[in-house]
Amino acid sequence: MNDVATCPPRTAQSYKSSYKPIWCPGCGDYSVLSSITKALAMVGVPPEDVAVVSGIGCSSRIPAYTSCYGFHGVHGRSLAAATGLKVARPELTVLVASGDGDGYSIGGNHFLHACRRNVDLTYIVMDNHVYGMTKGQPSPTTEPDWDSKLSPGGTGLRVFHPLVIALAAGANFVARAFSGDPNGTAEILAQAIRHPGFSFVEILSPCVTFRPEQREWKHQVHPAPVSATDDPARAARRIMTDDGFNIGVLYAGDRTPYPMTTGKSKRSPEDLEAEFAI
């Protein structure tokens, strides 16, 4: 048996796989990967006790780049898969990675109900306001006047407000981070992982290929001027009136997480089989 005291401490590197990420150089997702591994090192949970679940999109490549268990699911369904996993294996730390298209459009309905159920998951959405993997279509968080060849003159549609929606739907922890601040993001993620219930962290992660103007975000983001509140009404007011560039923990609630039951079912397989007998 290994002597725990002689084991070297886990570092961010302990959570990285040997696969080299395939993202555009300059993409914010590199920093998010670095923040996730740093956060896991801060929390100190062994890689074999962590599962990273994702859907489809640039951000959803992340599970392969970690040394944790991973599940690269179908589009928009990462939260459904992760919820099932957490309920079946409550002892695991389950992180869910998504993007603004995968998480807010195709997976929008799962997002609402994951917040409502309050299962102990950490949901990380890398928001770049565009579908990058499929060449730059507008996503739910794209500004209505973003003019491109694929959306001439802009969509004219009101943007989706994920943080307010998460709060209204019952998320127990709501934060915004910025990929250009990998250490600050790691601290927020560590808090989110430790916080019981459904934790939602939206990370502004620029797409340098389709939204090169997002390089300016590093000059626009600023720390949230006040600390997190546990009052949903105050948090809602704060989130609804902020400029979208406030970074930090905005809400940390104390709602009881979805109860996890461990142990064997009281019914035997034979009993279950009998129920379905014709």
Place this chain on the structure above:
Amino acid sequence: MSGASKTTKKAAADKKAGAAAKRKAAARRVKTGGRAERRTAVAKLERSGERAIKGPRTLGELMSQALVMEIEAAQRYADFADAMDTHNNREVAALFRKMADIEGKHAAQIMTAMEWKQVPAPTSAKPSWEGFEAPETTPGDEVHYLMQPYHALQLALANEQRAERFFARLVRVANVESVRKAARELQAEEREHVSLVKAWLKRTPRPDRYWDDDPDPARYTD
């Protein structure tokens, strides 16, 4: 000294005093103002780059910050090298890998000098640098898949210059002699790195103006 020169100097001194008074007033507003006033004042101080930095209080704290700087710089260069490898930009990948090795060696030198067997646990003290990342770390968004060695060296030069300025500032704000002495030595090292990278840049061909032309670009829709 001519009268005109005296007048210019006096005007400059008045301007300096005026700026100092404004900074003091902004700092006072940070301490005593209301929430909105405080926020504006903090932003103003941050924009002017004059917000007082707190230097390390001990030699261990300083060296621990210097170590973090080298480790983070090495890690970022290594990440860039991997990214360039996956985009078949082998020449720049090799250069970034070399930079990562160099920064890794600097980190090892600090460990040896301080007789640290492992990287010290982070302290609760806020690092002395301003901004999101350590001064020697290249911001993640400053690379391009078609960049050339010249560009990579320009980034390295900017990093070394930021590091040099950082230690110069610590020399000015240090209250403890051992910290000031070590910061001065680190500043001298960074200055030497600046010279080395400048010499390297001189030997490196400049990219032509069409360096980022891609006949098959990712943004084919534009």
